[in-house]
Amino acid sequence: MSQHSTTAPAKTESLIQCGMVCFVGSGPGDAELLTVKAVRALEAADVILHDALVTDEILALANPEATLVAVGKTGFGPSTPQDEINRLIVLYAYAGLRVVRLKGGDPAIFARLDEEIAALELEDIGWTIVPGVTAASAAVAAIGQSLTTRGRNASLRILTGHVLEGFAEQDWRSLSRPGEVAAIYMGKRAARFIQGRLMMHGADPTTPVTLVSNASRPDQHVLASSLGTLSQDLAEAELHGPALTLYGIAPRAAASALTEIRKQEVS
Numbered sequence: 062m063s064q065h066s067t068t069a070p071a072k073t074e075s076l077i078q079c080g081m082v083c084f085v086g087s088g089p090g091d092a093e094l095l096t097v098k099a100v101r102a103l104e105a106a107d108v109i110l111h112d113a114l115v116t117d118e119i120l121a122l123a124n125p126e127a128t129l130v131a132v133g134k135t136g137f138g139p140s141t142p143q144d145e146i147n148r149l150i151v152l153y154a155y156a157g158l159r160v161v162r163l164k165g166g167d168p169a170i171f172a173r174l175d176e177e178i179a180a181l182e183l184e185d186i187g188w189t190i191v192p193g194v195t196a197a198s199a200a201v202a203a204i205g206q207s208l209t210t211r212g213r214n215a216s217l218r219i220l221t222g223h224v225l226e227g228f229a230e231q232d233w234r235s236l237s238r239p240g241e242v243a244a245i246y247m248g249k250r251a252a253r254f255i256q257g258r259l260m261m262h263g264a265d266p267t268t269p270v271t272l273v274s275n276a277s278r279p280d281q282h283v284l285a286s287s288l289g290t291l292s293q294d295l296a297e298a299e300l301h302g303p304a305l306t307l308y309g310i311a312p313r314a315a316a317s318a319l320t321e322i323r324k325q326e327v328s
């Protein structure tokens with residue numbers, strides 16, 4: 062029987078044991094956004110297999126004796142194949158080590174968590190999950206906004222711009238209705254595609270679209286755009302690093318300026 066627990070461990074119980082794997086969310090980059098549990102797991106680990114998006118500042122908090130293994134994936138650059146990642150996690154756990162699989166943001170959002178759990182379950186290896194702050198939360202925090210607002214959106218979509226086969230198809234018809242909000246991961250390169258699909262389905266070109274790159278990091282950057290001008294604004298802005306696209310949300314200052322303009326137009 063594998064020993065993964067679905068209940069919270071008692072305070073005195075060690076979070077991570079020998080021969081076991083702990084999936085840990087590293088958050089969006091700022092080490093101060095790590096949970097206390099994440100820090101405890103990093104301090105207790107013998108080996109840490111980490112994503113490309115995990116910052117050095119966070120890796121510096123790990124047990125100094127721990128072996129750090131980079132198993133990053135990049136959208137269009139060099140990547141460690143998923144089978145190889147699965148193999149390594151199993152290998153280290155079999156060796157009786159305390160293994161941390163450190164993922165950017167939250168391990169349960171676009172992070173291949175299920176595939177890695179399946180590999181462990183096949184070998185009867187125990188595991189546990191420590192959630193992290195996801196990029197969408199860091200991105201809205203950066204622009205002083207909320208992902209859900211009473212009267213604006215009663216639901217929120219979490220989308221990816223990319224799937225294995227290329228740009229991701231979504232339910233464009235429903236997304237193009239007024240008031241829809243989506244947090245789009247891996248959406249920067251897919252921006253023109255997403256723009257085209259939404260406009261084709263009748264979305265309002267003035268719908269706000271905000272990109273936050275490197276959210277929570279010193280090089281954080283905000284691009285306030287609209288659906289109609291998205292590709293052009295993006296080309297001019299030259300955003301670097303990971304970016305979260307917020308469809309239907311403008312930075313708070315821009316949103317209130319817009320409301321002011323509308324009020325003046327009405328009066």
Ligand SMILES: C[S@@+](CC[C@H](N)C(=O)[O-])C[C@H]1O[C@@H](n2cnc3c(N)ncnc32)[C@H](O)[C@@H]1O
Nearest residue numbers: 089166167170195196246247275276303304305
């Ligand atoms: C493979 S997904 C992993 C998402 C991660 N599990 C999470 O919960 O944030 C990678 C994408 O997350 C987004 N992302 C991750 N970190 C980010 C950051 N600090 N700022 C903006 N977007 C980020 C980008 O869209 C990036 O392409």
